Amino acid sequence: MNKHALVAAIKEKKSYLCVGLDTDITRLPKHLQSSPNAVVKFNKAIIDATKDACVSYKINTAFYEAQGLKGWEAMQETLHYIPRTHFTIADAKRGDIGNTSAQYAKTFFETLPFDAITVAPYMGEDSIRPFLEYENKVTIVLGLTSNKGAENFELQKLYGGKPLYEEILTTVASWGTPDNLMFVVGATQAKSFLHIRQIIPDHFLLVPGIGAQGGSLKEVSHFGLNSDGGLLVNASRAIIYASSGEDFADAAQKIALNYHEEMRPFL
Numbered sequence: 001m002n003k004h005a006l007v008a009a010i011k012e013k014k015s016y017l018c019v020g021l022d023t024d025i026t027r028l029p030k031h032l033q034s035s036p037n038a039v040v041k042f043n044k045a046i047i048d049a050t051k052d053a054c055v056s057y058k059i060n061t062a063f064y065e066a067q068g069l070k071g072w073e074a075m076q077e078t079l080h081y082i083p084r085t086h087f088t089i090a091d092a093k094r095g096d097i098g099n100t101s102a103q104y105a106k107t108f109f110e111t112l113p114f115d116a117i118t119v120a121p122y123m124g125e126d127s128i129r130p131f132l133e134y135e136n137k138v139t140i141v142l143g144l145t146s147n148k149g150a151e152n153f154e155l156q157k158l159y160g161g162k163p164l165y166e167e168i169l170t171t172v173a174s175w176g177t178p179d180n181l182m183f184v185v186g187a188t189q190a191k192s193f194l195h196i197r198q199i200i201p202d203h204f205l206l207v208p209g210i211g212a213q214g215g216s217l218k219e220v221s222h223f224g225l226n227s228d229g230g231l232l233v234n235a236s237r238a239i240i241y242a243s244s245g246e247d248f249a250d251a252a253q254k255i256a257l258n259y260h261e262e263m264r265p266f267l
């Protein structure tokens with residue numbers, strides 16, 4: 001699915017919810033833990049339960065890579081199970097010298113055919129170009145992240161007085177278009193959304209940090225939405241671990257529907 005199809009899905013469904021499949025093998029409900037392929041069973045149940053409320057799924061690759069070969073297989077099976085009507089994100093946070101980034105792009109755009117990947121901008125233009133060369137794929141660059149460590153570098157002022165993250169948004173935006181580039185902005189950074197929208201009015205923002213990290217969906221929506229929707233708000237733990245019992249999928253569905261209901265009036 002490309003960005004235009006995503007915009008259509010958001011408008012039709014009146015949802016900009018992205019469900020995060022950060023599936024931690026140690027947090028699976030007890031009744032699944034001994035079952036073979038437990039991660040895939042869990043993910044399939046979560047997808048079945050939440051697909052009507054959301055337009056996107058984000059697979060955080062760390063939770064799968066940590067399991068070795070079995071984890072990569074689970075990631076692949078999960079990706080293929082996600083309906084084509086949903087925008088798929090590999091949250092892999094890659095980026096390296098050009099020829100290495102080209103291999104990362106191949107991994108997450110071809111071998112595993114995700115629609116988008118998260119990328120760290122630290123190594124600059126040649127580390128991001130190989131991702132942008134793919135037509136109909138989206139590169140999501142870390143802008144202002146949700147974590148405390150954002151203060152260490154992203155919010156530090158450069159010599160001109162501008163914070164580093166602003167320089168990243170402006171410069172990276174000039175390497176692509178709002179069709180092939182999005183930016184990560186954490187929901188915990190709500191007070192910066194108005195300003196960020198002045199710098200990049202047209203780009204989609206992937207917004208993690210509601211739910212477990214305490215960000216406000218209302219604030220983010222108020223300041224972040226644009227005429228395309230322009231937001232993908234992610235929640236992972238708050239949805240997928242809404243219950244640790246046999247009712248985990250029903251509980252996940254309830255939370256996802258609540259987010260959807262909160263989003264509806266904004267569109």
Ligand SMILES: O=C(O)c1cc(=O)[nH]c(=O)n1[C@@H]1O[C@H](COP(=O)(O)O)[C@@H](O)[C@H]1O
Nearest residue numbers: 060118145146184186208212213235236237
């Ligand atoms: O790129 C991300 O998705 C990301 C960026 C960021 O600034 N903060 C952030 O939490 N994330 C990811 O978003 C998800 C948030 O998970 P929950 O806090 O459980 O909703 C995790 O997969 C994080 O790795």
